[in-house]
Amino acid sequence: MPPLNAPEEGVPAAGLASWQQDNSSTSYASYAPNMLSELPELGPLPETPTSSPPAPGPLLSPPASFMRTTRPRRFSNISISSVAATVGSETQSACVGSTRDLTGRSPVLLINYQELQYESEVDKSLECPICRTPFHAPITTKPCGHTFCSECLLRAHQLRPVCPIDRRPLDVERDFCKARVIHDQLDRLRVKCPSQGCGHVCARELLAVHYERYCEYTPVLCPDNSCDLWIARQDAAPDKGCLHKYTPCQYCSKQVMKAGLEEHYDRECSGNTVKCAQCDSSVVQHRMENHVANDCPSTVVLCKWNKYGCGKSAPRHDVQAHEKKPCIYQAIGRLAQDREDDRLIISELKVRLSAAEGRLRVAEQEKTERRERKRRQAGNTNNTMPPFVPDLNLSNSPRAAASYNNGTLDSPEDYMLAQFERMETQMEDLRKNIHELDGLHSMRLLNDTMRLNEQIAELGSKVGVIGMHTTWLMNVQRQSRGQQRAGGVVGSPLSSLASSSGGPGTTNSATGSVTNAARNAPDNEGGRYYNSSLPLRRNSDGRGENPPRL
Amino acid sequence: MALPKRIIKETERLLAEPVPGISAVPHEDNLRYFDVEIHGPSQSPYEGEVHFAVRYRWRGIFKLELFLPDDYPMTPPKIRFLTKIFHPNVDKLGRICLDVLKNNWSPALQIRTILLSIQALLGAPNPDDPLAPDVAKSWKENEQAAIATAREWTQKHAVPN
Ligand SMILES: [Zn+2]
Ligand SMILES: [Zn+2]
Ligand SMILES: [Zn+2]
Ligand SMILES: [Zn+2]
Ligand SMILES: [Zn+2]
Ligand SMILES: [Zn+2]
Ligand SMILES: [Zn+2]
Secondary structure, eight states: OOOOTOOOOOOHHHHHHHHHOOOOOOGGGGHHHHHHHHHHSSSSSSSSEEEESOOOOTTOOHHHHHHHHHHHHSSOOOHHHHHHHHHSSSSHHHHOOOOOOHSOOOOOOOOOGGGGOSSOOOOGGBBOOOSSSSSEEEEEETTOOOOHHHHHHHHHHHOOOOOOTTBBBBBBBHHHOOOOTTHHHHHHHHEEOOOOTOOOOOEEHHHHHHIIIIIIOOEOOOTTTTOOOOOGGGOGGGGGGOOOOOOTTTOOOOOEEGGHHHHHHHTTTSSSSOTTTTTOEEEEEGHHIIIIIIIIITEEOOOOHHHHHHOOOEEEHEEOOOOTTTTTTTTHHHHHHHHHHHHHHHHHHHHHHHHHHHHHHHHHHHHHHHHHHHHHHHHTTTTSSOOOOOOOGGGGGGGHHHHHHSSSSSSSHHHHHHHHHHHHHHHHHHHHHHHHHHHHHHHHHHHHHHHHHHHHHHHHHHHHHHHHHHHHHHHHHHHHHHHHHHHSSSHHHHHHHHHHTTTHHHHHHHTTEEOOOHHHHHHHOGGOOOOOSSSOGGGGGGTSSSSOOO | OOOHHHHHHHHHHHSSSSSEEEEEESSSTTTEEEEEEEOOOSSSSOOOOOSSSSSSSOOOOEEEEEEOTTOOOOOOOEEEEEEEOOTTBOOOOOOOOOOGTTOOOOOOOOOOHHHHHHHHHSSSSSSTTTTTTHHHHHHOOOOHHHHHHHHHHHHIIIIII
């Protein structure tokens, strides 16, 4: 049996999971411990990095982003240090997840939602008034209805317990509630993966899954245990060892950290650039392929909505202009993309739900087993009070045993019960979330299809009108032909009709004679007399006019 | 450390849509440090004398420095007058007594709102909440004389020649 506490494969670790675990408005307190453990470090001017890179001797300092990655504390609401601090306490470690000791997987650098890059400009109404970036895990204040990121608001609240906008006193327990209404919009914002080198773009709700599970560029702790720097996951194979050593760059012979080579090429390498044959810009040799494939304005590419019908194919520069215009397929493309994102988000939630259900089932099973055994024991000892025998089965669960031995809980049973309860609420939450998403989804679907349906109905009626016109015209023609064949009578039914409606210039070229009505038509342009055998109606005849009943 | 998005956005907006009568320009080598100029509000002793003879209307222009600490916006920006000014709420070192810069700071406030508050403070000195007791005292005892002094200082220190 797997350790109950370890997040299973289906359960992503950090922020997301913890966000979804608490649903009641009172449970915001559970954010606070994280904040508390963070705050001392956010105090005035934390000038020294928490872990300095290994002294590179008299060489250059590592590239800028490298310095950044050595500071886990600046990232998101849970930092590695706070994880370490809370590993002992059962309540928090459950939400935290991705630490080496719990899962065996190496921890990843947490996503900083404030630094994310969005694919397109985000609506101002989705911006947090404190960090001025799109809300992350938004909270609304109950008395005044202002919305902030939970992290921003809780930090501000720690400093002064009032609303940052109108200074109304606020109480964490009573006055904060999740801002559910905008979740749907926020989840679907298309965002770039924050890992350096990864170009992945996805709905924000799915970012954590990509980043924590799939992205090859996600910074993870260096496989070398003596080194506490971050490195891209693809370079973190234990057999490669620590790549935080300085080597000379093959182009400019500057001393660069091996792990930072790519970034060096991108940012500052001055040696050995070559001219791009297509666009004439200079590019590091190493990057030429990437440049041609992803950046070069002269590469011929397809419009990004080509999947949905746009056939535009031109140099990237032109295609970008075309996409901005915007491409007429954008509307349908966005719709389809949203639909696709929804599908992915829902299936992701389903995975999480089934994982939680699985764990619940296991816990339930254990509970009944234990009860059974107790009953049997009680039967065996015949009415005497059974001595407490620790459940041996629980020693299969290292976490349970460990926390029992550490004395954090009174007995393995208590531990199991706590786990069980936690999982129950978690599942309830997930169920609620899926329900909500389902509702939103069908609402949107309804809204969107309604519009389409209306348009289709309108088109249908237009086709009907055209059909009637055609039938009418063909009838007229047939009649006039019949009349000609019968005796070449000049006055066609059309001419009498036309004169009575006072309008259309018509001609019957078969006989070459122009009808009276046509001659008397108010604006009688000579050019309008076509030599066609079809009678003509002018557009100006008025769209509202019904075709004659036949 | 990377500059937070919020500071980048605020700077962009300050440069793109400056507040009338106020300019704030970040130092190139330290984007958290701004050179600020505030025009003394009209109808105030800090307006500066108007020379119709000259081609320009000279105005009192007060230079300030503004620094965004590391945990801005959780803590207020640090801001100080560089130009000498005779004002009951500004002390000899140029420090400003303004509630929104201290207890009443809120992370939802921005650089531009703070600079506007300072400009407003120039238009409405508050000698009841002084930072420079001697200035406040003269202000309370003889307002006309104090205003004349403020005008004189403005002409001497804040009006470019
Ligand atoms: Zn925020
Ligand atoms: Zn409020
Ligand atoms: Zn990625
Ligand atoms: Zn290393
Ligand atoms: Zn180089
Ligand atoms: Zn090129
Ligand atoms: Zn297109």
